[in-house]
Amino acid sequence: MALFGRKKIVEEPEPVEPEPAPTLPEPPAPGASGMRIMEDHRDYLLSLVEPLPPFGMNLLDAWGLALCEDIDSETDLPAFDNSQMDGFAVRAADVAAATQGEPLVLPVVAHLAAGEAGSEALAEGSAIKIMTGAPIPEGADAVVPIEFTDAAAGQGGQEKVKVYEAVEEGAYVRRRASDIRDGDRLMHRGQVLDARSIGLLAGAGIDKVLARPRPRVVVVSTGAELVEPGRTISTPGQIHDANGFMIAAAAKAEGAQVWRVQVPSDDPETVREVIGDQLIRADLLVTTGGVSKGDHDVVKQVMPTLGLCDFAEVAMQPGKPQGFGLIGEDRVPMVMLPGNPVSAYVSFQAFVRPLIRRLMGVEPVGHTPVPCVAGSPMQSVKGKLQFGRAVVREERGRRVVDLVGGHSSHLLGDLAHCNALVLLDEDIDLVHAGDRVMVWRLDHD
The missing domain is CATH 2.170.190.11 (Molybdopterin biosynthesis moea protein, domain 3.)
Incomplete structure (x- = not known):
């Protein structure tokens, strides 16, 4: 017989509050137009991306990369008379x-x-x-x-x-030490290694440096209408994939290691599978197309199922629809660009280029606006930052800029002939010849 006949009192476990679902930080507030300001959107994306961790690498492999250490000479140059x-x-x-x-x-x-x-x-x-x-x-x-x-x-x-x-x-x-003395600072943290600095380090006997690696960028172009260049267009409505090649080349120009992937489909499962497969080799994903409001804008439909996403209308033309996400378990940053070629390219310069440079630890991350003189009148639409395709030339000791073609977002020919983007602010509708304007030089850092 049991010593005690009373029933055991079983304590009920205290309820556990479920952890809140992760979300992105609060995005910036829209501007007066109801859309997000371009600089605010860029800074928001930059706040969500950290530079890649550095590692030691051989000098030639570090060409074009940012140093993560100060380097002092351990010898005189020349080392002897x-x-x-x-x-x-x-x-x-x-x-x-x-x-x-x-x-x-x-x-x-x-x-x-x-x-x-x-x-x-x-x-x-x-x-x-x-x-x-x-x-x-x-x-x-x-x-x-x-x-x-x-x-x-x-x-x-x-x-x-x-x-x-x-x-x-x-x-x-x-004379010995007429160039460099033992103990002199050769390179500073953050400096980008070019051919001349590599020659200096090699001459000082240094073969390895601590630097940030090249970001691995995967460019994914989406759309059932896409056909690989070199292949015959067999159906009306098909187009060759300009975006994938253009954005991949632009990323290479910034020093990234790039892969290009084409998804000629608007099937959500296909897009989800292809993008999911790329996460293992990407430090940054970039897609073009599928982020607007159409029935076939599949990227915007699919990506929230793979990670934390932010979609916004940015007060800029071209490039109003923009998307960003931290995708997969590793929270790989992903920029979702619009599909029109000029919109995609301008958006790359405004948002993707700064992110690549942030991953590489390179400053400045964005283009530095350069003052120019308008060579002819320029019209714009108030309420949006207008990026005009333009050509900058030197004329009598000053920089003069003229627009190339129109503002339409499909004009690849005009884009190919420009070397700058004119920034026409939200409150500007007309620039007179001789007025001062600011530009992003595309042929300069």
Whole structure:
């Protein structure tokens, strides 16, 4: 018999509040037009993306990438006194009296090439034949270029040499540390490695650097109407895929590692599957098309099922419909661009380019507006930031800009011939010839 016949009291577990579903941070408020301001939208996207983590890589692999460390020299450059010219190492005092009319003759006691140590000291009244870059021998304090001697005509320079011109002490000698001193700062954190800086680091004996990698960008063009370039258009309404190639090339120009994927379908499951398959190799996804309000704008329908999304109308023309998401378990950033070619390209410059540069840790992330003079009148529509395709030229010491073609978003020919985008602010409807306007140069950083 049980000691106690009372029933056990089972405590009910306290209810657990379900965790709130993750969401994107609050987007910026719309402007006076009811649409989002372009700069606000760009800054919002930038706030959701972090630079890629750095790692050590070989110099050539780091070309075009931003350094994540300060680098100081651990050597002098040059590391030793060496000859600036092919010629003869001498004591300047020994050739002080040399002239064209009365050359001095010196015995040549040794030959010294670049890379040779040169153990023989220079005796007074003699010369050592020396090649460019070879170390200055002990006892020498100047170099007589071969052009100042009979060796220039192939008549001497082996056992003895005639010197026709005097040289001062230190002439044609590259002094140790005359370029870089041990401990000098070679490169700063954030600097982008170009060919010249790579040459400097290599010359200082540095073969590896800490840098941010190239972002892996996957460009996905969507639409049942798309046909790969090179293939025949067989059905009325089909078009060749300009967007995918153009945006992929623009991403390559910014230093990204790029893959291009085409989804010639408006089937939601197909689009979802293709984009989902790309997440494993992408630091940034970029799609073109399917973000407006049409029945076949499938990207806008599908992406909220794969991640956190923000869709907005931005007060800009072209490029009003914009989408952004953090997709998949790893929250891969994704920019969803409109489908018209010019809209896609302008949107790339406004939003995707800054994100690529943020991932790379490069500053500035956006284009720096440059002042120009309008070469002819320009019309715009108030309430939107108008991006006009334009050509900038130099004229009498000033930058002059003219629009190219119209404002329509399908004009690829005009886009190909422009080298700038004119920024016509929301409150502007007319610019007169001679007025100051701001532009984004497409042929400059």
